[in-house]
Amino acid sequence: xxxxxxxxxxxxxxxxxxxxxxxxxxxxxxxxxxxxxxxxxxxxxxxxxxxxxxxxxxxxxxxxxxxxxxxxxxxxxxxxxxxxxxxxxxxxxxxxxxxxxxxxxxxxxxxxxxxxxxxxxxxxxxxxxxxxxxxxxxxxxxxxxxxxxxxxxxxxxxxxxxxxxxxxxxxxxxxxxxxxxxxxxxxxxxxxxxxxxxxxxxxxxxxxxxxxxxxxxxxxxxxxxxxxxxxxxxxxxxxxxxxxxxxxxxxxxxxxxxxxxxxxxxxxxxxxxxxxxxxxxxxxxxxxxxxxxxxxxxxxxxxxxxxxxxxxxxxxxxxxxxxxxxxxxxxxxxxxxxxxxxxxxxxxxxxxxxxxxxxxxxxxxxxxxxxxxxxxxxxxxxxxxxxxxxxxxxxxxxxxxxxxxxxxxxxxxxxxxxxxxxxxxxxxxxxxxxxxxxxxxxxxxxxxxxxxxxxxxxxxxxxxxxxxxxxxxxxxxxxxxxxxxxxxxxxxxxxxxxxxxxxxxxxxxxxxxxxxxxxxxx
Amino acid sequence: xxxxxxxxxxxxxxxxxxxxxxxxxxxxxxxxxxxxxxxxxxxxxxxxxxxxxxxxxxxxxxxxxxxxxxxxxxxxxxxxxxxxxxxxxxxxxxxxxxxxxxxxxxxxxxxxxxxxxxxxxxxxxxxxxxxxxxxxxxxxxxxxxxxxxxxxxxxxxxxxxxxxxxxxx
Ligand code: HEM
Ligand code: SF4
Ligand code: SF4
Numbered sequence: 001x002x003x004x005x006x007x008x009x010x011x012x013x014x015x016x017x018x019x020x021x022x023x024x025x026x027x028x029x030x031x032x033x034x035x036x037x038x039x040x041x042x043x044x045x046x047x048x049x050x051x052x053x054x055x056x057x058x059x060x061x062x063x064x065x066x067x068x069x070x071x072x073x074x075x076x077x078x079x080x081x082x083x084x085x086x087x088x089x090x091x092x093x094x095x096x097x098x099x100x101x102x103x104x105x106x107x108x109x110x111x112x113x114x115x116x117x118x119x120x121x122x123x124x125x126x127x128x129x130x131x132x133x134x135x136x137x138x139x140x141x142x143x144x145x146x147x148x149x150x151x152x153x154x155x156x157x158x159x160x161x162x163x164x165x166x167x168x169x170x171x172x173x174x175x176x177x178x179x180x181x182x183x184x185x186x187x188x189x190x191x192x193x194x195x196x197x198x199x200x201x202x203x204x205x206x207x208x209x210x211x212x213x214x215x216x217x218x219x220x221x222x223x224x225x226x227x228x229x230x231x232x233x234x235x236x237x238x239x240x241x242x243x244x245x246x247x248x249x250x251x252x253x254x255x256x257x258x259x260x261x262x263x264x265x266x267x268x269x270x271x272x273x274x275x276x277x278x279x280x281x282x283x284x285x286x287x288x289x290x291x292x293x294x295x296x297x298x299x300x301x302x303x304x305x306x307x308x309x310x311x312x313x314x315x316x317x318x319x320x321x322x323x324x325x326x327x328x329x330x331x332x333x334x335x336x337x338x339x340x341x342x343x344x345x346x347x348x349x350x351x352x353x354x355x356x357x358x359x360x361x362x363x364x365x366x367x368x369x370x371x372x373x374x375x376x377x378x379x380x381x382x383x384x385x386x387x388x389x390x391x392x393x394x395x396x397x398x399x400x401x402x403x404x405x406x407x408x409x410x411x412x413x414x415x416x417x418x419x420x421x422x423x424x425x426x427x428x429x430x431x432x433x434x435x436x437x438x439x440x441x442x443x444x445x446x447x448x449x450x451x452x453x454x455x456x457x458x459x460x461x462x463x464x465x466x467x468x469x470x471x472x473x474x475x476x477x478x479x480x481x482x483x484x485x486x487x488x489x490x491x492x493x494x495x496x497x498x499x500x501x502x503x504x505x506x507x508x509x510x511x512x513x514x515x516x517x518x519x520x521x522x
Numbered sequence: 523x524x525x526x527x528x529x530x531x532x533x534x535x536x537x538x539x540x541x542x543x544x545x546x547x548x549x550x551x552x553x554x555x556x557x558x559x560x561x562x563x564x565x566x567x568x569x570x571x572x573x574x575x576x577x578x579x580x581x582x583x584x585x586x587x588x589x590x591x592x593x594x595x596x597x598x599x600x601x602x603x604x605x606x607x608x609x610x611x612x613x614x615x616x617x618x619x620x621x622x623x624x625x626x627x628x629x630x631x632x633x634x635x636x637x638x639x640x641x642x643x644x645x646x647x648x649x650x651x652x653x654x655x656x657x658x659x660x661x662x663x664x665x666x667x668x669x670x671x672x673x674x675x676x677x678x679x680x681x682x683x684x685x686x687x688x689x690x691x
Binding site for chain 1: 528529532533536537538540541543544545547548549550551552553554555556557558560561562564566568624630633635637672673674675676678680691
C-alpha cells in the first residue's frame, strides 16, 4: 500500500503546488475538500427543500410536476433543480478526491482508522441519496434506474417477492411504493448528515466551511453551469416499453451498465471486494504506533491549553483527582492520540530552561520526550560551526525530513513543528546554540498533523499561548511551510535566511544579559 | 499586476474545467441498455404449487413423542412440489427450468424473474407450466400466442393460477 501511496501523494503535491499559485494557499480547494463536501451537501439540502414544495409525490403527477418546476422562472425552481443535481455530482467528485488525498497523506492509519472506516457508510449513503433522487423524476432514466436497481438488489437472496415486480407493467407501480421512494430520498440524506457528524467525532476544529472566496467562487460556478446547461428530464417513464438508450449520470450510476456488462452477482462481488479492501486500508500495513502522550499530574495546573490545541480531541479536562488546588486536570485518551506532540508545545511547563536532565513537563510524548528534544538540540548545535549557524527544527512529514545538513546548518527532527515550545527558540538563541532558528513545517494544505503549523504561527505571532517572548530577536527566526516535494525551495529559503542573518557581535560583550538561568515568565 | 491577472485566469480556468467535467458526465455519454430494435420479454411470477402429499393420521406413540402443544392428529406435510416452466419463442425453448419452492421448509411459492431480449416483429410464444408431480410429461398449464412485438416493447409473461394460468401483457 505504501508503494501505491507514494505516487498518489506526489500527484497531489504537484496539483496542490499549482493550486497554491492560482488560488493562494488559504483558498486552495484541495486543502478544503471535506469543507467543500459539506458546502455541496448544504446546497443540495436547500435546493431539495425548495424543489419539494412544488413536487407531486404521485406516480402520475411526478414527471409533470418536475417538468413544471424546471420551466418556472429561476427564482422559483428552475435553477434549483439544476443546482440540486450539479451540487450532488460535485459532492461525489470532491468525496473521491478527498478519499484519495487522505490516503495519499497517510491520514488513515493508526488511531486515525476511525474517520476512514466511518467513511464507508458515508459512500453508501451518498450513493443511496443520489440514486433515489433519480427515481423521483419518473422519466425514462428514472425508469431505467428503478428497474436496474431493483433487479440488482433482487439478486441478493434476502427479498421474498422480487422488488422489480413493482415495475412489471404499466399499472403495477402504485403511489404507495412511489411515496416510499420519496421518503427514502429524504430520510437517507438526513442519516448521511448524522454519519458525517460521527465522521468528525475524533477531529477537533474540523474544517467544515470553505473560506469565503472559495465558497463564493464555487457557488458562482454551480450557478453558471445551471444557467448555461440546465438539468433536463429524459421523457416520461412508460413501463409498457423498455428504456433502450439513456443518458445516465455517470457519477452516481456507473455500476448499472456494469451489471449489464458483467452480471448482478459479479458486480456484488466487486462491491464487496472493494469494501473489504477499503476497510483494510488503515491496517495495510499497520502503523507502528508511537506511544501516546502522558500527563505528569504533579506538574499540571489544569490550564487546558493542551486540550485546546490537540487536533484529534484526544485530551479532555477532567475534575482534579489529586487534591491540588486546581479545578481540572488534563487526561489523554491513548486510543485517540497520534503522538504528534502538539500538546507538549502548548503546555506552559514545557521549557528547556530547567537544569533537571530529565526535563519534566506536565504533558510529554515519549518519542521524542522533551528532554530528548533538548539533547538533540544541543547535539545539533555542536555539529554547527561558523558565524551563521542555523538550527532547523523540521517536521518529519514535511520537506525538512530529507534536508541535508551542512557545516553551519543542522536539523532537529520533530513529529510536528507544533511540538516545539516557543521557549526552545528563546533557549537556542539566548544560549548561543545557534545564530538563527529556522522552523520547517508542513504546508497548511497538506499538514500531516492538521493544526500544528497553524498553532505554531499563532504562538510565534503572540496570538496564542504559549507566546514567543518579546526579547527573542525576530530577525534570527524564520519559517517555511512546505510539502515534502518542495525540498529545493526549502533549501533556497534556508540559504536566503542565512544570507540575511545579522552577524553576531563577539561573544564576550553582548550576550550576558540573555544567559539568565531561570525560567522565562510565560 | 499581471501575476494577479494570471491568478484570476487560472481560477476561472479551474472553475470552468470542473464545471465542464461535472456538467458533461452528469448526463453523457449516452448508454444503450437495449438495442432500440429489440423488444424485451419479461417472465415473472410467483406461484405456489398445490401441496401434494396426502395427510396422514399419526399413531398414538407418535403423538406421545410430540410436545403437548403440537399433538395434532393429522400430519400434513407443508412441502410444495417444484414447478417446471418452459417458454418457447418461435419453437425455440428459451426457458426450460425447474423452480424449487422458496423458504427453508420448502413451503413458499416458486418464483422467477427473467428478461429475454428478442428482435421486434411477429413471434409465436408458448408458455407451459407444471405444478404437480406427474410422470406423463404433460403440462398443467399451457398457452400460445402470436404477438406483434414493437421495438422496445416490454412484453410481460405473468402467471396466476386463480386467473386461469398464463397472462400475456
Ligand atoms: C461527502 C462525504 C465526506 C465529507 C463531507 C467529509 C468531510 C471531512 C472533513 C470536514 C474532515 C476534516 C478535515 C480536516 O479538518 O482536516 C474529514 C476528515 C477525514 N475524512 Fe472525510 N468526508 C467525507 C467522506 C469521507 C470518506 C468516504 C472517507 C474515506 C473512505 C473519508 C476519510 C477521511 C479521513 C481519513 C479523515 C481524517 C483526516 C485526519 O485524520 O486528519 N472521508 N472528512
Ligand atoms: S500528542 Fe497530539 S494527538 Fe496526542 S494528545 Fe498530544 S496533541 Fe493530542
Ligand atoms: S497544557 Fe500542561 S498544564 Fe495545561 S492542562 Fe495541559 S498538561 Fe496541564
